[in-house]
Amino acid sequence: xxxxxxxxxxxxxxxxxxxxxxxxxxxxxxxxxxxxxxxxxxxxxxxxxxxxxxxxxxxxxxxxxxxxxxxxxxxxxxxxxxxxxxxxxxxxxxxxxxxxxxxxxxxxxxxxxxxxxxxxxxxxxxxxxxxxxxxxxxxxxxxxxxxxxxxxxxxxxxxxxxxxxxxxxxxxxxxxxxxxxxxxxxxxxxxxxxxxxxxxxxxxxxxxxxxxxxxxxxxxxxxxxxxxxxxxxxxxxxxxxxxxxxxxxxxxxxxxxxxxxxxxxxxxxxxxxxxxxxxxxxxxxxxxxxxxxxxxxxxxxxxxxxxxxxxxxxxxxxxxxxxxxxxxxxxxxxxxxxxxxxxxxxxxxxxxxxxxxxxxxxxxxxxxxxxxxxxxxxxxxxx
Amino acid sequence: xxxxxxxxxxxxxxxxxxxxxxxxxxxxxxxxxxxxxxxxxxxxxxxxxxxxxxxxxxxxxxxxxxxxxxxxxxxxxxxxxxxxxxxxxxxxxxxxxxxxxxxxxxxxxxxxxxxxxxxxxxxxxxxxxxxxxxxxxxxxxxxxxxxxxxxxxxxxxxxxxxxxxxxxxxxxxxxxxxxxxxxxxxxxxxxxxxxxxxxxxxxxxxxxxxxxxxxxxxxxxxxxxxxxxxxxxxxxxxxxxxxxxxxxxxxxxxxxxxxxxxxxxxxxxxxxxxxxxxxxxxxxxxxxxxxxxxxxxxxxxxxxxxxxxxxxxxxxxxxxxxxxxxxxxxxxxxxxxxxxxxxxx
Numbered sequence: 001x002x003x004x005x006x007x008x009x010x011x012x013x014x015x016x017x018x019x020x021x022x023x024x025x026x027x028x029x030x031x032x033x034x035x036x037x038x039x040x041x042x043x044x045x046x047x048x049x050x051x052x053x054x055x056x057x058x059x060x061x062x063x064x065x066x067x068x069x070x071x072x073x074x075x076x077x078x079x080x081x082x083x084x085x086x087x088x089x090x091x092x093x094x095x096x097x098x099x100x101x102x103x104x105x106x107x108x109x110x111x112x113x114x115x116x117x118x119x120x121x122x123x124x125x126x127x128x129x130x131x132x133x134x135x136x137x138x139x140x141x142x143x144x145x146x147x148x149x150x151x152x153x154x155x156x157x158x159x160x161x162x163x164x165x166x167x168x169x170x171x172x173x174x175x176x177x178x179x180x181x182x183x184x185x186x187x188x189x190x191x192x193x194x195x196x197x198x199x200x201x202x203x204x205x206x207x208x209x210x211x212x213x214x215x216x217x218x219x220x221x222x223x224x225x226x227x228x229x230x231x232x233x234x235x236x237x238x239x240x241x242x243x244x245x246x247x248x249x250x251x252x253x254x255x256x257x258x259x260x261x262x263x264x265x266x267x268x269x270x271x272x273x274x275x276x277x278x279x280x281x282x283x284x285x286x287x288x289x290x291x292x293x294x295x296x297x298x299x300x301x302x303x304x305x306x307x308x309x310x311x312x313x314x315x316x317x318x319x320x321x322x323x324x325x326x327x328x329x330x331x332x333x334x335x336x337x338x339x340x341x342x343x344x345x346x347x348x349x350x351x352x353x354x355x356x357x358x359x360x361x362x363x364x365x366x367x368x369x370x371x372x373x374x375x376x377x378x379x380x381x382x383x
Numbered sequence: 384x385x386x387x388x389x390x391x392x393x394x395x396x397x398x399x400x401x402x403x404x405x406x407x408x409x410x411x412x413x414x415x416x417x418x419x420x421x422x423x424x425x426x427x428x429x430x431x432x433x434x435x436x437x438x439x440x441x442x443x444x445x446x447x448x449x450x451x452x453x454x455x456x457x458x459x460x461x462x463x464x465x466x467x468x469x470x471x472x473x474x475x476x477x478x479x480x481x482x483x484x485x486x487x488x489x490x491x492x493x494x495x496x497x498x499x500x501x502x503x504x505x506x507x508x509x510x511x512x513x514x515x516x517x518x519x520x521x522x523x524x525x526x527x528x529x530x531x532x533x534x535x536x537x538x539x540x541x542x543x544x545x546x547x548x549x550x551x552x553x554x555x556x557x558x559x560x561x562x563x564x565x566x567x568x569x570x571x572x573x574x575x576x577x578x579x580x581x582x583x584x585x586x587x588x589x590x591x592x593x594x595x596x597x598x599x600x601x602x603x604x605x606x607x608x609x610x611x612x613x614x615x616x617x618x619x620x621x622x623x624x625x626x627x628x629x630x631x632x633x634x635x636x637x638x639x640x641x642x643x644x645x646x647x648x649x650x651x652x653x654x655x656x657x658x659x660x661x662x663x664x665x666x667x668x669x670x671x672x673x674x675x676x677x678x679x680x681x682x683x684x685x686x687x688x689x690x691x692x693x694x695x696x697x698x699x700x701x702x703x704x705x706x707x708x709x710x711x712x713x714x715x716x717x718x719x720x721x722x723x724x725x726x727x728x
Binding site for chain 2: 023026040041042043044045047048049050051053055167200363364368372373375376379380381
């Protein structure tokens with residue numbers, strides 16, 4: 001398919017992957033790019049491009065209708081949260097079906113197999129099952145929605161990248177300050193499988209999925225095709241800091257034992273909710289929803305009206321964040337459950353199918369990709 | 384006793400709501416007569432707390448005969464045309480920055496204000512943050528010795544909750560990071576160091592005209608001789624957010640953590656020392672209140688606007704030249720793009 005002359009709608013365009021897709025589309029000569037923008041103030045990166053910013057929301061069908069315009073191609077990187085991930089995907093597919101798009105690229109994730117994919121999930125035909133993790137399960141549900149619409153005639157392709165890194169990626173922008181502040185440990189010595197996917201390799205795969213009609217109806221793992229460990233990924237960032245740094249090693253068993261000492265489900269959940277509500281990022285997200293904004297502002301107002309003593313009591317009950325490593329861990333930071341799960345997998349996803357059908361070749365190897373990341377981190381003031 | 388100045392706020396977006404309106408409501412010599420916005424509900428939402436008789440309306444022109452002054456906080460592209468209309472109708476104007484999106488428009492505004500003998504003040508509110516006059520004092524007093532150069536970085540993830548979203552439209556905003564925040568920095572720098580005689584400008588606009596990052600090297604030819612400076616502005620990256628002015632005897636810093644102070648760094652007998660300078664008598668009111676007060680006092684003929692149309696013209700002219708001569712910031716962190724391999728067998 002000749003995709004360079006067709007109108008392309010990109011969802012999730014203000015994010016790391018969506019932003020790079022928009023840049024690459026423009027650089028490839030496409031002059032008809034439309035970007036679905038959920039939060040306008042996050043659009044600084046893509047506002048540099050001669051593309052159309054379309055305010056909208058995956059949960060608002062009218063805004064999707066308007067954003068779709070005359071799009072013939074949809075690249076869906078938008079996320080949403082919770083059940084909204086699948087619902088938003090369904091809303092978008094419905095609009096795509098209505099206008100008869102010629103290609104729908106669904107950005108899924110290898111995490112549909114869970115953050116610790118079970119042995120046997122190396123290839124795309126491995127059976128899928130719900131894992132109990134909300135993100136993984138909702139991305140899996142979104143894939144199921146795509147398959148349903150594929151049956152209904154939407155020419156969709158599902159791509160499952162894994163650890164997508166590159167300039168602007170949060171993997172690096174979080175890891176650098178975490179390293180500087182001593183919050184990184186090597187779980188099991190850093191032996192876990194790290195299926196890196198350099199962002200431009202992923203965009204290459206997207207473009208190949210547009211060019212090649214044999215992609216329709218298929219699902220592909222997309223990675224760099226290298227057998228790197230989390231130790232490799234983390235140590236490559238340590239090297240950027242130019243300091244001699246020995247990272248603590250913690251075993252999975254020690255971490256699990258630490259978790260067992262933590263408050264039970266209900267108490268732990270209340271504390272975690274309190275911590276989450278204090279995070280600036282979550283509050284900003286919640287404040288965009290009129291109903292939650294009202295509830296939250298009422299809640300903060302109520303809290304503010306209480307005497308300091310009572311406020312202190314409530315703060316204690318919902319869990320004041322730990323300012324230093326827990327003394328029971330010998331000064332080591334204990335990773336959260338998602339980090340533990342992500343960094344203890346053993347599966348290396350195979351990209352043979354993408355190579356065979358799409359002609360995909362990971363153009364940028366990790367050794368080069370991480371050099372590019374370092375250059376960007378220096379410019380962006382992280383190093 | 385003179386009657387308070389009858390004033391309307393044109394544009395009821397975020398800057399009006401959070402900064403101008405609170406200043407207007409507490410100023411003793413100003414009476415808010417109207418809130419104007421094309422979105423009537425937005426204008427009405429600001430009515431609570433306003434004086435009796437203040438109206439919310441969608442159109443400004445019929446008001447001019449009943450007003451002494453306006454604050455123009457409309458999207459950038461409407462700054463110059465609406466300011467001009469007001470000045471021609473004999474109304475004083477405090478216009479949000481940038482005064483215009485082109486030097487030609489800024490010039491017409493400045494000249495019209497002079498011809499009509501009306502006050503045109505431009506919302507360079509940073510002038511009223513304590514560190515601005517404080518650094519001016521430090522320089523005039525010669526505390527740095529001969530001034531050599533400066534570096535100023537300002538940036539972070541863009542978070543301004545614009546009601547209309549005009550910021551990301553070239554037609555409405557006139558540009559990106561440079562015209563949005565760089566305008567403040569250039570205004571301050573020209574005030575401190577004199578006119579810019581040479582510059583070299585780069586940004587990362589990829590065809591929309593809305594840069595997220597800008598790098599500007601300048602030379603000033605002013606009261607302290609030739610001074611070189613480097614500015615960096617970003618809407619995507621958290622920068623150092625401080626100004627360092629290096630002199631032969633000391634370095635002055637306006638730190639990110641406190642815009643009301645100037646820190647002097649120097650060496651005494653080989654020992655590095657720092658001292659924090661403040662203006663203890665500087666009023667604790669907001670910079671927007673001080674800016675409004677300067678506007679009011681200018682209308683009363685007791686002061687002159689800190690930043691008037693002519694100064695705004697100088698800054699807009701420089702920004703326009705920067706955009707015209709812009710080079711792309713190199714992005715070596717992206718590999719040259721490939722000719723994609725032909726699809727597989």
